Amino acid sequence: MIALSLAEIAEIVGGQSYDIPDPSVQVTGSVVIDSRLVAPGSLFAAFAGEHVDGHDYARVAYEAGAVAVLAARAVGVPAIVVDDVQGALGALAREVVRRLGTDVVALTGSSGKTSTKDLIAQVLQRHAPTVYTPGSLNNEIGLPLTALTATSETRHLVLEMGARGIGHIRYLTGLTPPRIGLVLNVGTAHIGEFGGREQIAEAKGELVEVLPQDGCAVLNADDPLVRAMAPRTKARVLLFGEAEDADVRAENVRLTDAGQPSFRLHTPSGCSDVTLRLYGEHHVSNALAAAAVAHELGMSADEIARALSEAGTLSRWRMEVTERPDGVTVVNDAYNANPESMRAALRALAAMGKGRRTWAVLGPMAELGDESLAEHDAVGRLAVRLNVSKLVAVGDREASWLQLGAYNEGSWGEESVHVSDAQAAVDLLRSELRPGDVVLVKASRSIGLERVALALLDGGVEGEVAAR
Ligand SMILES: Nc1ncnc2c1ncn2[C@@H]1O[C@H](COP(=O)(O)OP(=O)(O)OP(=O)(O)O)[C@@H](O)[C@H]1O
Ligand SMILES: [Mg+2]
Numbered sequence: 001m002i003a004l005s006l007a008e009i010a011e012i013v014g015g016q017s018y019d020i021p022d023p024s025v026q027v028t029g030s031v032v033i034d035s036r037l038v039a040p041g042s043l044f045a046a047f048a049g050e051h052v053d054g055h056d057y058a059r060v061a062y063e064a065g066a067v068a069v070l071a072a073r074a075v076g077v078p079a080i081v082v083d084d085v086q087g088a089l090g091a092l093a094r095e096v097v098r099r100l101g102t103d104v105v106a107l108t109g110s111s112g113k114t115s116t117k118d119l120i121a122q123v124l125q126r127h128a129p130t131v132y133t134p135g136s137l138n139n140e141i142g143l144p145l146t147a148l149t150a151t152s153e154t155r156h157l158v159l160e161m162g163a164r165g166i167g168h169i170r171y172l173t174g175l176t177p178p179r180i181g182l183v184l185n186v187g188t189a190h191i192g193e194f195g196g197r198e199q200i201a202e203a204k205g206e207l208v209e210v211l212p213q214d215g216c217a218v219l220n221a222d223d224p225l226v227r228a229m230a231p232r233t234k235a236r237v238l239l240f241g242e243a244e245d246a247d248v249r250a251e252n253v254r255l256t257d258a259g260q261p262s263f264r265l266h267t268p269s270g271c272s273d274v275t276l277r278l279y280g281e282h283h284v285s286n287a288l289a290a291a292a293v294a295h296e297l298g299m300s301a302d303e304i305a306r307a308l309s310e311a312g313t314l315s316r317w318r319m320e321v322t323e324r325p326d327g328v329t330v331v332n333d334a335y336n337a338n339p340e341s342m343r344a345a346l347r348a349l350a351a352m353g354k355g356r357r358t359w360a361v362l363g364p365m366a367e368l369g370d371e372s373l374a375e376h377d378a379v380g381r382l383a384v385r386l387n388v389s390k391l392v393a394v395g396d397r398e399a400s401w402l403q404l405g406a407y408n409e410g411s412w413g414e415e416s417v418h419v420s421d422a423q424a425a426v427d428l429l430r431s432e433l434r435p436g437d438v439v440l441v442k443a444s445r446s447i448g449l450e451r452v453a454l455a456l457l458d459g460g461v462e463g464e465v466a467a468r
Contacts, residue, residue, distance in 0.1 A: 001043070001148045003028045004095060006068050006080065009043070012095045013088035020068060027067045029149045031089070033141065040065030045089050046072070047141070060088065086140060090175045093144030094425075097176050102131075103398050107295055108161045108204050109184025109402050110171055110219075112286045113138065115278075116162045116184060119290035122311040127299055128155035133169040135315055138162035139400050140171060147176045156297065164193050172223040178280075180296055181207040181235070182218040182289055186225040187338055201225040211235035218292045220285065220427055221246040226257070239314065240292040241285065248292040252283050259348035261287075267295045272305035277312055279352070281333065282344035317343065317450050322457055327435040329356075332453035333461050334441040337365045339375045340392055343382055345442050350386040353438040357389045359382040361425055363443025364398035373401050380405025380416070391416040394425045396445060426455045 010016070013252035017023060028377040029041030034202040035057035038044055044061035046054030058075035058266055062068075068078040070092075072085055082088040105120065107113055114136045121132035131150045133142065138160040150157050172179075186201045194200045208217040208229050217233040220226040221241035227351040230237045230344045261284045274284055287308050294304045302350065313320060317335035324330065329352065333345050342365060349358050360383050368375050380402040383391045391406050393399035397416050406416040419425050429439065429452070439456065443449040 001027060001031055001099065001150075002152060002192070006078070009068075009092065010080045013071070013080060013082050013091050015082040015088060018074040018079045018081050019076065020078040020080075021456075024249070025067055028064075029067075031070075031092070031145060034067075034147065035061040035064065038064040038066045042066045043068060043070060043183075045070040045085055046075070047085055048072070050165065073239035075238045078084075087429045089141065089148075093147040094175050097147050097150065097157065100152060100154065102150055102157045103180070103297075104178040105156060105180040105182065105297075106161050106173060106176070106178035106207060107157045107159070107182040107184065107289070107293075108163060108207050109182075109226075109342065110187030110204075111201065111336065112184050113160045113162070115175075115283065115313075115318055116182070116286040118314040119286055119308065119311050120158050120215075120293050121285075122314070123290050123294045123299070123304060123307040124156045124158065124297065126303060126307045127294070127297065130158060130356055130388065131151045132155040132158035133160040138161075140168075140175075141331065143172050144175055161208075163203045166194075166199065166203050167206070169203060170210065173207060173210040174390055177210065177212075179205070180218060180293055181211045181215065181233075181427065182293060183207055183226045183229060184285070185220055186224045195410075197225065201229070205229040205232050208233035208235065213306050216296045218296065220289070220291060221249075238292050238296060240387035245290075248288055248295055250288055252285055253281065254296050255281060255347060255351040257351060257354060261351035265291055265301060267291060267301045267304065269295065274305045274308050276308060277310070279321060280333075280341070280344040280348040282341050283319075286426040303326055317453075319348065319379035320453075324457065328452050328456070329438040330432050330456050331438065331440045332362065332450060333440065334430045334448075334453055336445045337442050338444075339365060339368070339379065339412055342379045342442060343438055346382055346386055346388065348418070349388060349438060349440040353389075357434065357437045358387075359390050359392060359429070359433075359437060359439040361386045361392040361394060361429070361439060362402055363394040363447045363448070363449045364396075366444035372398065377400035377405035377408075380407075381409035386414075389415065392425050392428060393418045393423060394443065394449060395420070412435040422451045422455075425449075429456060 003026045013215045027043045031043045062077035071079045124130040215235035221239035221243040239246045253263040313322040315354045320332040393402040403418045441453040
C-alpha cells in the first residue's frame with residue numbers, strides 16, 4: 001500500500017484511535033486479514049468469521065510487526081476502531097485507488113473470469129506494471145485487499161468481480177470505479193440464488209452502468225444477453241467474439257494436435273496470429289476479451305498476439321496438463337464445469353489424444369435446473385461422437401444421464417462405465433491405465449473431482465510426477 005499515517009487512515013475510514021501513542025506512524029506494508037501474513041509495517045484488519053475471530057489475533061499481529069489493527073472494538077494494542085470493518089476496508093481501498101489515479105479494468109461474467117483475468121494480466125504486464133486479483137479473490141473483501149496492493153508504480157489494476165445477487169457488482173465498482181468494464185458471458189452459475197438468467201444479466205450489467213463517458217464497455221458479441229447490455233452504458237462499446245461485427249474477433253479458429261486453440265486475431269489496429277498455450281476452445285473467447293482490453297489500452301495486434309501466445313495458466317485445475325513419467329497425460333479441469341466448457345474440454349481431449357487411448361472422467365454439472373437431463377445426455381453423446389475411448393461417469397443421477405447419453409449414441413457397452421464416487425474412479429483408472437493414455441477429469445466444483453486427478457498424479461504408476 002502507499003504509505004499512510006494512522007491519523008490519515010483513521011480519517012479516511014471515520015474510525016477512532018485506541019492505544020495509539022503516535023498517530024503519525026505510517027503503515028508502509030500490506031493490509032492483511034490473516035495474522036500469519038503480517039509483516040513489519042502491515043495493517044491488520046480483524047474480521048469476525050464463522051470459526052475464528054480476527055480480534056483474538058490482534059496481539060499476535062501486533063507482535064509480528066503490524067503497525068495497528070483495523071477493528072470493531074478496542075483490542076489492547078494500537079487500533080483504529082470502526083463500526084464496520086468491511087466498510088472501512090472498502091473506504092480505504094477507494095481512497096488509495098483515487099489518490100493513485102490508477103486505471104481500473106474490472107471484469108465479470110458467469111464463467112471464465114479468473115482465466116480471462118490471468119490472460120489480461122499477462123498481456124498488460126508487457127505494457128506497464130500491472131496489479132491483479134490473485135486467484136479468484138473477487139468479493140467484497142478480496143477486491144479491496146487486492147486494490148490496496150497497488151503502488152505509485154502501478155499503471156493497470158485488473159480486478160475480477162463476482163456476484164451472487166443484484167447490487168453486488170454495483171457495490172464492488174463503488175470501491176474501485178472502473179474505466180474499462182468487461183462482461184464475459186451470462187450463464188447459469190448461481191442461477192438458484194439469482195432466480196433466472198435475466199436476473200443474472202441484470203446483475204452483471206451493473207458493471208457497464210457505472211462506466212464513465214470516456215470509459216469503455218467490452219462486451220461479448222457472441223452472447224445475446226451480454227450484447228444487449230450496450231444501451232445500459234454511457235461508455236463506448238467494444239465488441240469481441242467470433243461474430244462478423246465484433247471489433248476484436250477471431251478467424252480460422254482451430255485446435256492444434258496438442259488441443260491448443262489457434263486463430264487469426266483481428267483488432268481495429270491490425271491482425272496477427274495467435275496460438276494459445278492453454279487448452280480448450282473456450283479460451284478463444286477469453287483470449288479475445290483480453291485482446292479487446294489490451295487494444296483499448298493502446299497495445300498493437302502483434303504485441304497482443306505475442307503476449308497471448310506466451311501466456312500460461314496462473315490458476316490451478318483449469319485444463320492443467322501434466323505428463324506422467326510413464327507417458328500417461330492427465331488433464332485436470334476439475335475446477336468447475338458447465339455444458340460449454342465440457343464440450344470444449346472433450347474436443348481438446350480428442351485433439352490431444354489422436355492415436356492414443358482417451359479417457360473422459362466426467363461428473364455432474366451443477367445448477368442446470370430443468371435442462372440438466374438434456375445437457376448431461378448431450379455431453380455423453382458428444383463423448384461418443386468425438387471417439388473418446390472410454391467414458392467414466394462419476395456420481396449419482398447426473399452420471400447415469402451422462403452414461404445413458406453415451407450408450408444411446410453409440411450403443412456402447414464396455415466403453416462407458418458409471419461409478420459412484422471419486423475413489424471408485426481412481427481404483428478403476430489405476431488398474432486400467434496404460435502408458436500413452438490421456439485422461440481428462442472434469443465436473444462441477446462441488447463434487448471435488450480434482451481428487452481423481454491428484455490421486456493419479458501422486459500415485460502414478462511410476463510414482464513421481466514430472467511437472468506440476
Ligand atoms: N469462456 C468460457 N465459457 C465457458 N466456460 C468457461 C469459459 N472459461 C472458462 N470456463 C470454465 O469455467 C471454469 C472456471 O473458470 P474460471 O475459474 O476462469 O471462472 P470464474 O468465472 O473465475 O469462476 P468463479 O466464479 O469460481 O470465480 C473452467 O474450469 C472452465 O471449465
Ligand atoms: Mg474466479
